[in-house]
Amino acid sequence: MINIREKLAQNGLKVTPQRVAVYEAITRLNNHPNAEAITDYIKRKYPNIAVGTVYNTLETFVQKGIISRIKTNGDVMRYDADLNGHHHLYSRDARRIEDYHDEELNQFLSEYIRKKQIPNFTVEDINVQIVGKFID
Amino acid sequence: MINIREKLAQNGLKVTPQRVAVYEAITRLNNHPNAEAITDYIKRKYPNIAVGTVYNTLETFVQKGIISRIKTNGDVMRYDADLNGHHHLYSRDARRIEDYHDEELNQFLSEYIRKKQIPNFTVEDINVQIVGKFID
DNA sequence: TCTTATATAAGAATAATTCTAATTTATATT
DNA sequence: AATATAAATTAGAATTATTCTTATATAAGA
Structure with missing residues (x-):
């Protein structure tokens, strides 16, 4: 299990509650959620998060290799926190x-x-x- | 090489110039084009085709197994007329x-x-x- | 504590795709 | 060949996911 705070720091990213929340949402939901599902999940505890922030964060994480995007067939983009080749x-x-x-x-x-x-x-x-x- | 007119008839689909054009565009372009590229190609010979028709046609073809959709990673949907497992x-x-x-x-x-x-x-x-x- | 580069919020903008309703057309039937 | 009709197409409005913009807020280092 990865410590997201460390991972952010290692990547030169500021440790913000929003980033931690996005990462936790993906691992907790654990079913390759899309941006909307992630946003909804976070809003339960953190109602003011902006969708733009969620999208930015996801993009940043993908760029840094903290999560991966999953290719789908007619569906929207989905995300995966498991980086072990699978x-x-x-x-x-x-x-x-x-x-x-x-x-x-x-x-x-x-x-x-x-x-x-x-x-x-x-x-x-x-x-x-x-x-x-x-x-x- | 598949005869699209026959293929349409076999699937109980009317043989329309639009459908034939969409199929030909995908085979001619031959590089897994997206809906926009397909539409642009068709418009050169058939300027009045509606984008909605292109999308409908692509969807119908996918349903009937005449073409396939390709899963991509952050890009828009793309299409393939080659149905040999590859x-x-x-x-x-x-x-x-x-x-x-x-x-x-x-x-x-x-x-x-x-x-x-x-x-x-x-x-x-x-x-x-x-x-x-x-x-x- | 202060500074500043970076991140976030809010909402407007964009792009891909779908939907709607009126019109047209392919095909089966006469 | 003409007709009927179910199916297809058009044009453009609507929707949805995502990105962009700008003002404000904040994390982290000095």
């Missing part, structure tokens, strides 16, 4: 997104792609989206 | 997206995921996004 399970409509951790798969893919040598392209990250149906 | 290479900013065809990888992944049996999830599609730098 993949995602998507419902068809991408409304629901869950983590899929699989170290064996990570190993295989980076090795495979490294060997394959894609011409004119330097690989930085590999990302698997598994689309299907959640049963529950 | 993956994508993304630049960091996702401005540039290229196809990555690799049948061996497809084989491996579907086999791997099938064996792995993700609990409470039925896999329908697997999608690899390779993020990195294009060299050229």
Whole structure:
């Protein structure tokens, strides 16, 4: 578990209650929330936060590598505080997104792609989206 | 190469010049265009097409499985007329997206995921996004 | 405590997409 | 070929997510 205050300081960012709140919202919600869900969550304790601040903060965090953005299919941008290389399970409509951790798969893919040598392209990250149906 | 007129008929869709134009724009542009690029392309020959029609048409095509939408990272929705299972290479900013065809990888992944049996999830599609730098 | 660069609030602006209602058209039927 | 009708298109208004602007407030170092 990351200490967000330290992380902010390490990145030369001021430690503000808004930033701490945004980070906590993402980890607490824990379901790849979008900006609106994050804002709503924060407003329960901190009703005056401006949406612009939430968007700014999210952008800053993504730039600094504190969180990541998740690519979706027709849905709005969503965010993830888990930075351990992992993949995602998507419902068809991408409304629901869950983590899929699989170290064996990570190993295989980076090795495979490294060997394959894609011409004119330097690989930085590999990302698997598994689309299907959640049963529950 | 698919005959779009037949494809429309097969799907119970009327064969209109707008629909044909949208499909042709996506195949001709061939670089995962967004709705704006598609509209601009069509307007050169067909200046009166309404943006709403382009959006409707894209949505209809996606529903019917005639084209696919591509998930991106902060960019707008983009479209692909190539339905042969393939993956994508993304630049960091996702401005540039290229196809990555690799049948061996497809084989491996579907086999791997099938064996792995993700609990409470039925896999329908697997999608690899390779993020990195294009060299050229 | 003071200074100042940085961050935030509030709301206006923008951009992508969707919606609405009137009109037109593709296709099935005569 | 003409007609009927369900479906599609147009034009522009509406909506929604996100970004921008500017004045004010604040964190952190001196």
